[in-house]
């Protein structure tokens with residue numbers, strides 16, 4: 001069984017994906033980390049982020065075991081990721097890994113921007129998590145503050161707006177709601193309430209499939 005969770009930056013999709021995977025005993029993949037790692041490796045190799053062929057080689061050489069790097073979680077890494085993520089050949093190079101991951105038994109939860117539309121169009125459950133940019137920025141800002149990251153709320157909001165624009169505006173695999181996805185607006189929902197709503201949705205889906 002495959003659960004696809006898509007949505008914009010800081011929508012809470014990562015937290016939701018991790019909690020669902022834990023609850024279901026499924027594997028979990030944060031596909032954003034893959035793009036963040038490609039951008040990191042590209043910079044380490046001394047290439048510009050938009051150097052197409054170097055970025056493709058970096059993506060092909062990515063070691064998915066190296067996604068646990070805490071530096072990948074910052075705003076700079078997210079911004080850099082959204083630049084390499086615009087390159088269709090980079091996306092293509094990362095597709096097989098994501099699809100193989102998704103097919104692992106007993107099931108997998110993947111979160112990102114194009115999981116329900118491109119990576120796993122046949123996913124059993126598709127959820128598109130969203131919230132207003134201001135609420136997303138406030139949540140992300142609180143996380144950064146807790147880590148002592150010393151970044152202003154305004155800067156976090158700007159980063160979110162820029163990435164939203166890049167991710168929805170790109171020609172290849174733009175962030176969009178799959179026709180068969182359920183929209184989960186967490187603007188006024190706690191993590192707990194969002195989790196309960198998602199579990200309810202999955203249960204209904206499994207019921208319909210006769211499992």
Ligand code: C5P
Pocket residue numbers: 009010031032033035036078081082083085111112113114115163167
């Ligand atoms: O989800 P996260 O914020 O970590 O993603 C970082 C960036 O990677 C996004 O802004 C987006 O440009 C890119 N991304 C993508 N497709 C995915 C996941 C992330 O293009 N499936």
